[in-house]
Amino acid sequence: MEKKRLGKTELMVSVVGMGGIPIQRYDEKATLDTLIACKEAGINFIDSARAYSVSEEYIGKGLQQLGRDSFYLATKSLNRTKEGFYNDILTSLKNFQTDVIDLYQIHNLGKQEDFDKIFSEDGAYEAALQAQREGKIKHIGVSAHIKEMAMQLIETEKFSTLQFPFNAVENQGTELFIRAHELDMGVIAMKPLGGGILGEVADSAMKYIVQNDLVTVAIPGMNTPEQVMQNTAAAKKGPLTEEEKAELKKISEEIGKDFCRRCGYCQPCTVGIDIPGVMVFEGYIKRYGLSDWAKGRYETSAVKASECINCGVCKQRCPYGLNIPERITWVDNYFNQM
Ligand code: SF4
Ligand code: SF4
Numbered sequence: 001m002e003k004k005r006l007g008k009t010e011l012m013v014s015v016v017g018m019g020g021i022p023i024q025r026y027d028e029k030a031t032l033d034t035l036i037a038c039k040e041a042g043i044n045f046i047d048s049a050r051a052y053s054v055s056e057e058y059i060g061k062g063l064q065q066l067g068r069d070s071f072y073l074a075t076k077s078l079n080r081t082k083e084g085f086y087n088d089i090l091t092s093l094k095n096f097q098t099d100v101i102d103l104y105q106i107h108n109l110g111k112q113e114d115f116d117k118i119f120s121e122d123g124a125y126e127a128a129l130q131a132q133r134e135g136k137i138k139h140i141g142v143s144a145h146i147k148e149m150a151m152q153l154i155e156t157e158k159f160s161t162l163q164f165p166f167n168a169v170e171n172q173g174t175e176l177f178i179r180a181h182e183l184d185m186g187v188i189a190m191k192p193l194g195g196g197i198l199g200e201v202a203d204s205a206m207k208y209i210v211q212n213d214l215v216t217v218a219i220p221g222m223n224t225p226e227q228v229m230q231n232t233a234a235a236k237k238g239p240l241t242e243e244e245k246a247e248l249k250k251i252s253e254e255i256g257k258d259f260c261r262r263c264g265y266c267q268p269c270t271v272g273i274d275i276p277g278v279m280v281f282e283g284y285i286k287r288y289g290l291s292d293w294a295k296g297r298y299e300t301s302a303v304k305a306s307e308c309i310n311c312g313v314c315k316q317r318c319p320y321g322l323n324i325p326e327r328i329t330w331v332d333n334y335f336n337q338m
Contacts, residue, residue: 001042001232004216006186009139009160011072011102013045015210016235018228019190019219020048020055020075021263026223031058032065037225039070041232047074047163047188047219049107050088056095068098074188076107076143076163077124080117085124089131103161104128105141108265110149110319125158143190145319150176154183163188165261166215167198168208169252177214192218195261197283201251204244206234254287258322266314266324272303275314278328285334295335305332 003012018038023031048055056075073096077088106124118124128140141161144150150164162180166173166189177187189209198205209218220231260279269275284294305328314324
């Protein structure tokens with residue numbers, strides 16, 4: 001598989017990497033099978049996070065069998081304090097069963113107060129520098145979902161990589177990526193399949209990303225060998241055909257920008273609603289005409305959206321600013337009126 005230089009880290013990474021979010025929904029065996037498929041397909045970059053529950057741990061166990069040197073390891077922490085972030089680095093090292101992590105990122109920085117916090121004397125960035133001096137991590141990166149904040153982070157010139165959502169329906173990262181390249185930062189495209197919403201045009205969506213010179217590595221979430229094969233095969237195919245371009249344009253117009261990426265950052269819900277699980281029904285109702293089937297699935301939910309107490313906690317957490325209580329209530333009302 002084609003490899004690109006990940007900016008000033010000088011790591012040569014495969015244009016498709018493995019996103020570690022979905023691992024947490026599966027088991028060690030599925031993780032190992034996926035890692036084996038990644039290695040065979042030429043993937044050499046894995047991205048995980050402390051926030052992805054067992055993801056780091058399962059990957060670490062898999063690497064015991066495959067060899068630590070098979071992959072460059074990237075992970076990230078949501079902790080904003082020096083002590084908390086440093087402890088998270090130690091936990092990640094333990095989980096991955098390794099002495100050094102290639103890229104450690106400050107995860108999902110969105111608020112100005114968090115920006116100020118991480119760069120304070122007692123902030124996460126100090127911990128990252130300390131761990132780097134101690135040889136526990138090699139490079140420091142950052143991930144963000146909000147364009148203005150991402151640009152602010154780039155301009156600090158303190159990071160070697162930027163991780164930002166980018167796909168055929170969400171290409172507002174272009175301006176960021178141009179600036180990141182000027183500063184020799186590596187660019188990691190998260191959500192290349194729009195959190196699953198581009199699943200029906202996955203081939204075209206992967207081609208769209210890997211052929212973009214501004215993207216160093218795209219990291220679709222993967223937890224089966226089949227997904228690895230599909231994503232890497234698409235990446236090896238030639239340029240987008242006119243037909244594929246038209247297909248992506250059509251779907252982009254249908255979806256707009258205001259959709260749930262199923263990232264799970266809004267969780268846990270105060271009353272136990274599976275928020276991404278309910279949000280996904282919007283698409284089934286509005287775009288796919290699958291209301292009957294979706295209603296059947298919704299009825300098996302442990303906690304219905306009607307239980308929402310409108311506490312607003314989830315809204316604060318959603319990096320895309322979605323009005324979750326309003327939207328899940330709409331889904332609930334829709335099914336009740338069917
Ligand atoms: S607003 Fe509703 S959905 Fe969101 S956390 Fe509160 S109870 Fe859960
Ligand atoms: S509602 Fe927002 S935070 Fe929750 S899964 Fe969807 S995009 Fe992510």
